[in-house]
Amino acid sequence: AQSVTQLDSHVSVSEGTPVLLRCNYSSSYSPSLFWYVQHPNKGLQLLLKYTSAATLVKGINGFEAEFKKSETSFHLTKPSAHMSDAAEYFCVVSDREDDKIIFGKGTRLHILP
Amino acid sequence: KAGVTQTPRYLIKTRGQQVTLSCSPISGHRSVSWYQQTPGQGLQFLFEYFSETQRNKGNFPGRFSGRQFSNSRSEMNVSTLELGDSALYLCASSFWTDDNYGYTFGSGTRLTVV
Numbered sequence: 001a002q003s004v005t006q007l008d009s010h011v012s013v014s015e016g017t018p019v020l021l022r023c024n025y026s027s028s029y030s031p032s033l034f035w036y037v038q039h040p041n042k043g044l045q046l047l048l049k050y051t052s053a054a055t056l057v058k059g060i061n062g063f064e065a066e067f068k069k070s071e072t073s074f075h076l077t078k079p080s081a082h083m084s085d086a087a088e089y090f091c092v093v094s095d096r097e098d099d100k101i102i103f104g105k106g107t108r109l110h111i112l113p
Numbered sequence: 114k115a116g117v118t119q120t121p122r123y124l125i126k127t128r129g130q131q132v133t134l135s136c137s138p139i140s141g142h143r144s145v146s147w148y149q150q151t152p153g154q155g156l157q158f159l160f161e162y163f164s165e166t167q168r169n170k171g172n173f174p175g176r177f178s179g180r181q182f183s184n185s186r187s188e189m190n191v192s193t194l195e196l197g198d199s200a201l202y203l204c205a206s207s208f209w210t211d212d213n214y215g216y217t218f219g220s221g222t223r224l225t226v227v
Binding site (some may be wrong): 092 | 121216
């Protein structure tokens with residue numbers, strides 16, 4: 001069975017400082033992992049995805065994530081936060097055997113001026 | 114390439130009524146899945162359709178149903194609406210190849226039950 005845990009429900013960082021949003025997963029098979037972002041009153045936008053290729057995945061808007069199988073983690077990072085990054089971020093796990101995708105509870109990112 | 118289109122964007126219904134939401138996937142995508150998003154429960158999987166067949170179903174009551182047409186468009190129906198059905202309903206269109214797959218979400222339909 002799959003599951004995904006986003007370790008922080010809220011993260012606050014100052015503009016220009018690094019962002020770290022943490023995600024741990026469990027999956028019976030080789031998982032695919034995604035990060036999605038949702039701005040207020042908007043739908044979900046794919047930031048990046050891992051599907052068994054390179055373990056360091058680069059996404060849009062300067063975000064990247066590293067798949068660490070030994071730690072069952074897929075943390076999202078960005079070197080320098082921008083005000084426009086304020087949104088809710090969802091870590092998602094899926095595997096082709098199960099044909100389901102599971103969302104984390106989400107992490108709301110606040111950017112302080 | 115057009116994205117995933119969900120209609121309507123907003124909907125207000127009264128308790129006991131029924132509602133039908135529509136989702137048009139990206140051209141060429143054959144799988145459509147539906148999710149309910151609420152502040153309390155987060156994002157929850159409703160069901161998934163592939164080639165007009167329901168392939169997976171989440172833990173929702175039978176009041177929630179769906180179908181998929183031959184052109185891959187999907188509809189979701191909720192009967193006997195309850196206040197707790199107020200939510201953002203998201204549809205995702207997905208594709209698979211041998212070495213890649215992914216999901217693209219629509220902007221959602223925000224349903225308010227009064």
